[in-house]
Amino acid sequence: MENLREIFQVMTRRFGLLNKNCCQVGGEELSLVQSHILYEILQKDRPSMQQVADTLAIDITTFSRQIQTLVKLELVKKTPLPEDKRVSQLTLTTQGKYVATKIDADMNRYLTEVFSHMSEFEQEMVIRSVKLLNEAMSKSTVCCKPLI
Amino acid sequence: MENLREIFQVMTRRFGLLNKNCCQVGGEELSLVQSHILYEILQKDRPSMQQVADTLAIDITTFSRQIQTLVKLELVKKTPLPEDKRVSQLTLTTQGKYVATKIDADMNRYLTEVFSHMSEFEQEMVIRSVKLLNEAMSKSTVCCKPLI
DNA sequence: ATAATTACTTGCAAATTGCAAATAAAAAAA
């Protein structure tokens, strides 16, 4: 078969570059990890710290500190859950929602631009392929365990 | 159109997880960046520092230090170019070649496992798609400029 | 009432990163 590593290596790097651009909003510049955290909180409904950390496969101590930063930036709010005061519910502030939405829109814009270099047919094939790839990775035994 | 960001976000993360596993050889554990550096030196013929740093879009100062680490680990050798003593030619040591090849094989094995969860037809489609995606990104104006 | 778990937070210490500034060699300009 093909040299899989070769093409995926290139893809990974290019995506890394794409992602570098993608997290500055206003004056602030967020890291990729932080943007992923915002994204996850935006999607889920009032998730706990542990929940999001697990989903993103980030060490909980690292995550704790990242959240502290995002709270200081007034993008995220932590509310103790009444039924169990150990857990913190995470929500986005208005600012946070704005930022998360902005990053989402930017990323979609970037991706759309990338896609514009392909034919309609190719675009659909690529989308189908990425979905397949995601499924395959979720079934894989060698990696990618967490995540949805 | 589809929510592109969604599916690519998931893919990016899963690949991040896949890559986490993929860089330990013997007792040593290399970082993803370091494995990319080894890969690049393996592919190219005696590249210079600047060359590899540009290809990988790594800041030259960061790169300089990474190479120092790899030299200490006896995976990379730096030889001053006779015609221009400013530039260092990079080559892999025997150890380095072994490690780079090992990582390459591991990654291919992981990817093959991932691919095993798809049909023959799907596998080919995915490969074609990733190549298309790489081309599209190389044409893109919003990112991914360096790289080959 | 006591012990064991769970959810999260801190205290290090090691890596990684990039900007500014330095060095040293080569090329261009005077």
Added chain:
DNA sequence: TTTTTTTATTTGCAATTTGCAAGTAATTAT
């Protein structure tokens, strides 16, 4: 041929990020 400019690479910080070990506080199990 000097002098200046450019190029390739290295250091000096200083900020960020990371994970392990150990701690706190709230819950659940015994």
